Amino acid sequence: MKATSLGSTILNPYQPTYDPLVNDSPGHGTDYAPTFWVASAGIPPEDDGPVSGDMDVDVVVIGSGSTGMATALYLAEDYGIKAVVLEAGQTAWGCSSRSGGQGQNASGRLSRSQWIDRWGVDTAKKLDTEIRRGFDNFKHLTEEIDCDAFDGGHLYMAHKPAKMGYLRDTVAVRNKVFGYNSRILSAAEVRENYCDEQEQVGAMFEEEGVGVHPLKFTFGLMRKARSLGAKVHPASPVLGWETVNGVHHLQTPGGVVRAKRVAVCTGGYTGQKLHKTVKNKILPILSNSLVTRPLTDAEMIACNFQSKTFMTDTRTLRFYYRLLEGNRLQIGSRSSISGADAEAPEHLKLITDAIARKFPPLAGIQIDYSWWGWVDVSHDMMPRITRPDPKLNVWYAIGYGGNGVSFSTWAGKRLAQRVVGKDGQDEAFKLPIYNSPLEYPNVFNMIRSEAFAPFRRFGQYFLYKWYWLNDEKL
Numbered sequence: 001m002k003a004t005s006l007g008s009t010i011l012n013p014y015q016p017t018y019d020p021l022v023n024d025s026p027g028h029g030t031d032y033a034p035t036f037w038v039a040s041a042g043i044p045p046e047d048d049g050p051v052s053g054d055m056d057v058d059v060v061v062i063g064s065g066s067t068g069m070a071t072a073l074y075l076a077e078d079y080g081i082k083a084v085v086l087e088a089g090q091t092a093w094g095c096s097s098r099s100g101g102q103g104q105n106a107s108g109r110l111s112r113s114q115w116i117d118r119w120g121v122d123t124a125k126k127l128d129t130e131i132r133r134g135f136d137n138f139k140h141l142t143e144e145i146d147c148d149a150f151d152g153g154h155l156y157m158a159h160k161p162a163k164m165g166y167l168r169d170t171v172a173v174r175n176k177v178f179g180y181n182s183r184i185l186s187a188a189e190v191r192e193n194y195c196d197e198q199e200q201v202g203a204m205f206e207e208e209g210v211g212v213h214p215l216k217f218t219f220g221l222m223r224k225a226r227s228l229g230a231k232v233h234p235a236s237p238v239l240g241w242e243t244v245n246g247v248h249h250l251q252t253p254g255g256v257v258r259a260k261r262v263a264v265c266t267g268g269y270t271g272q273k274l275h276k277t278v279k280n281k282i283l284p285i286l287s288n289s290l291v292t293r294p295l296t297d298a299e300m301i302a303c304n305f306q307s308k309t310f311m312t313d314t315r316t317l318r319f320y321y322r323l324l325e326g327n328r329l330q331i332g333s334r335s336s337i338s339g340a341d342a343e344a345p346e347h348l349k350l351i352t353d354a355i356a357r358k359f360p361p362l363a364g365i366q367i368d369y370s371w372w373g374w375v376d377v378s379h380d381m382m383p384r385i386t387r388p389d390p391k392l393n394v395w396y397a398i399g400y401g402g403n404g405v406s407f408s409t410w411a412g413k414r415l416a417q418r419v420v421g422k423d424g425q426d427e428a429f430k431l432p433i434y435n436s437p438l439e440y441p442n443v444f445n446m447i448r449s450e451a452f453a454p455f456r457r458f459g460q461y462f463l464y465k466w467y468w469l470n471d472e473k474l
Contacts, residue, residue, distance in 0.1 A: 104209055108401045156313075292330075303361055
């Protein structure tokens with residue numbers, strides 16, 4: 001099949017119903033999802049083509065998203081190791097070409113108040129320092145990479161009056177405990193200075209937030225990594241994995257890659273059969289996103305768009321939205337439970353209804369791009385960058401829970417540090433996200449046995465119903 005405008009030769013068309021809990025592999029050279037990012041990323045970086053024979057290498061990185069590319073970049077930049085990156089689809093085929101591009105000063109699903117409740121103030125402060133270092137590193141990269149970066153902070157919108165108390169408490173903790181300068185904005189201040197979002201009743205503004213074009217950003221990481229000697233092989237899924245005398249034999253369609261060390265960076269696209277260390281260790285959940293046609297001048301005025309600062313609301317199943325370059329509105333939220341149901345029209349309607357509530361002048365606006373993608377949620381809502389089995393030279397960075405745009409690059413830097421054995425004297429590696437492996441992600445946080453893994457989505461279904469009731473009715 002002929003190559004499309006992006007990526008290497010396409011062997012298989014886009015698979016809208018792909019599901020990492022059902023499908024053994026993400027595919028073989030599968031085309032991109034039809035996202036706005038793919039349509040607007042420009043000419044992709046040159047890659048090294050699919051694996052075309054057996055090879056012996058030092059380090060293999062599985063997954064070519066921002067985590068995998070950052071891992072390869074820092075292995076080369078910091079330690080002189082020229083890693084080989086294996087990608088099942090096209091480069092940056094998963095989260096990095098489908099996300100909302102909201103680079104927050106965060107990772108995982110837990111708030112800083114929840115860090116304190118779970119681990120105490122001292123650990124929470126150290127974790128905040130680590131996450132903030134990751135955000136600062138990400139921000140620096142966005143200044144080097146042409147990725148439509150907008151350094152405008154983040155608005156956390158209260159979608160009902162009961163949420164304003166939560167936001168005031170959040171501001172108090174962020175400022176008093178962690179030294180931030182977050183502040184509360186009234187609904188009128190939001191409408192006057194940012195946009196006339198009709199649903200919100202006030203907001204928390206945090207200064208730390210950079211919105212990016214996620215595919216341009218990841219392509220920039222890829223160019224940096226390859227300039228330092230990293231090799232990137234798309235259309236090269238790992239179909240089999242054996243470890244013989246400490247050497248990992250990774251079977252791809254084009255040959256066996258034998259590696260001394262392996263870093264897994266597959267996020268929400270981690271297949272059940274990839275390796276025992278990642279089987280049943282995350283709950284992949286779907287997130288839908290769309291981008292409208294460009295807004296007219298009249299629509300811009302009617303919605304009073306004054307800024308491209310990105311926004312999320314306070315729903316548990318939150319909406320995330322912002323104005324993009326070219327005056328298009330991007331908005332996303334949760335989707336179906338399974339891949340088989342991903343194309344059902346009610347999931348798109350959930351988001352278009354939100355546009356009508358939040359921005360009534362845009363009700364019924366033409367949708368130019370609509371897609372969905374898998375988010376990797378861990379059992380405790382926080383990521384892990386670790387070596388799960390000390391007997392194996394295998395590491396992973398997984399579990400961002402939809403908050404990986406900024407932290408993924410720092411996770412890649414820390415993962416590179418771990419792979420080369422430079423983590424022993426660094427106090428940061430005593431933090432919870434580094435010092436324990438992922439556990440079985442049961443939805444009700446009660447049953448640990450993998451025997452219950454097939455039933456996790458029943459629990460997810462009932463949780464979604466409860467979240468909706470709590471968000472909209474209680």
